[in-house]
Amino acid sequence: SVPLTVVAAIGAASKFGVIIKSGAAFERFGTIRHVAVDKTGTLTRNEPAVTAVLTADGVSEDQALEWAAALEQRSTHPLAAAITAAAPGARAALDVTEQAGHGIEGTVEGARITVGSPRWLNAGPLASRVAGLEEQGMTVVIVHRDGTPVAAIGVRDELRPEVPEAVRTLAGQAVGVTMLTGDNARTAHALAAHAGIDDVRAELRPEDKTTAIRELSRKASTAMIGDGINDAPALAAADIGIAMGATGSDAAIESADVAFTGHDLRLIPRAFDHARRGRHIIN
Numbered sequence: 001s002v003p004l005t006v007v008a009a010i011g012a013a014s015k016f017g018v019i020i021k022s023g024a025a026f027e028r029f030g031t032i033r034h035v036a037v038d039k040t041g042t043l044t045r046n047e048p049a050v051t052a053v054l055t056a057d058g059v060s061e062d063q064a065l066e067w068a069a070a071l072e073q074r075s076t077h078p079l080a081a082a083i084t085a086a087a088p089g090a091r092a093a094l095d096v097t098e099q100a101g102h103g104i105e106g107t108v109e110g111a112r113i114t115v116g117s118p119r120w121l122n123a124g125p126l127a128s129r130v131a132g133l134e135e136q137g138m139t140v141v142i143v144h145r146d147g148t149p150v151a152a153i154g155v156r157d158e159l160r161p162e163v164p165e166a167v168r169t170l171a172g173q174a175v176g177v178t179m180l181t182g183d184n185a186r187t188a189h190a191l192a193a194h195a196g197i198d199d200v201r202a203e204l205r206p207e208d209k210t211t212a213i214r215e216l217s218r219k220a221s222t223a224m225i226g227d228g229i230n231d232a233p234a235l236a237a238a239d240i241g242i243a244m245g246a247t248g249s250d251a252a253i254e255s256a257d258v259a260f261t262g263h264d265l266r267l268i269p270r271a272f273d274h275a276r277r278g279r280h281i282i283n
């Protein structure tokens with residue numbers, strides 16, 4: 001059975017938005033020395049918006065956005081919502097298929113259009129300007145028309161303003177932070193610099209995130225914080241899995257040991273402080 005002091009501590013944590021699922025999770029929480037953080041939605045607002053469009057000769061920005069949006073209107077990816085919102089008009093697409101972690105392809109007005117990561121699609125003559133946008137922290141997707149690069153679309157997802165303070169407070173608690181992301185390395189490093197995070201693992205596939213968590217856990221007791229849905233395997237592989245922004249009905253709560261009702265990363269150092277003091281009282 002769970003000691004009453006632990007029950008009380010778990011109850012107190014729930015009042016500041018930290019739901020701890022069990023007494024065992026509470027006790028393990030107090031031993032955490034490292035935190036791995038998913039970038040999109042956890043460090044960022046998850047409100048991506050198109051902030052730059054580069055085009056090849058003879059292609060207009062509006063054309064490029066409409067070709068891309070014709071495909072993206074079929075996708076639920078956060079980048080897709082940004083691109084659809086930026087397109088001036090709607091066009092129909094046929095034979096649309098999405099490749100998870102890479103991009104999307106289909107036929108628009110008789111031409112084969114592909115939209116996806118610069119790892120998946122070459123940027124051709126746009127490559128050096130694409131790198132420039134990534135260095136400014138934008139995620140860039142490349143647009144191909146019949147196999148030729150015709151545009152690059154830069155999407156910005158702002159860092160949550162409370163993140164740098166949370167990272168500094170964790171450092172003061174001797175808790176290290178690693179950023180995990182499927183996004184490209186240049187974008188990831190630009191955002192990490194603003195967040196105050198030195199250790200960045202970018203261009204990860206979902207299974208690579210799990211491998212990274214296992215590696216970090218061997219060195220120090222590690223918590224993983226993510227939005228819970230596509231991060232479920234990584235949350236499960238961590239010593240403590242934390243789902244952020246969970247609501248009561250969420251599947252995220254199921255795969256995590258701890259759930260935060262809000263998106264404020266400062267809840268992590270606050271909850272550590274609480275759990276460490278709780279352990280001290282118990283032991």
Ligand code: ADP
Pocket residue numbers: 040072075077079080098099100101102103104115116117118139140141181182183184205
């Ligand atoms: P994250 O780890 O940031 O959630 P994903 O694994 O979902 O990233 O996707 C990795 C990359 O694949 C994205 O940054 C993007 O370049 C590309 N990508 C994935 N889905 C799409 C899509 N629907 N449209 C365009 N690009 C996409």
Ligand code: MG
Pocket residue numbers: 040230
């Ligand atoms: Mg993600």
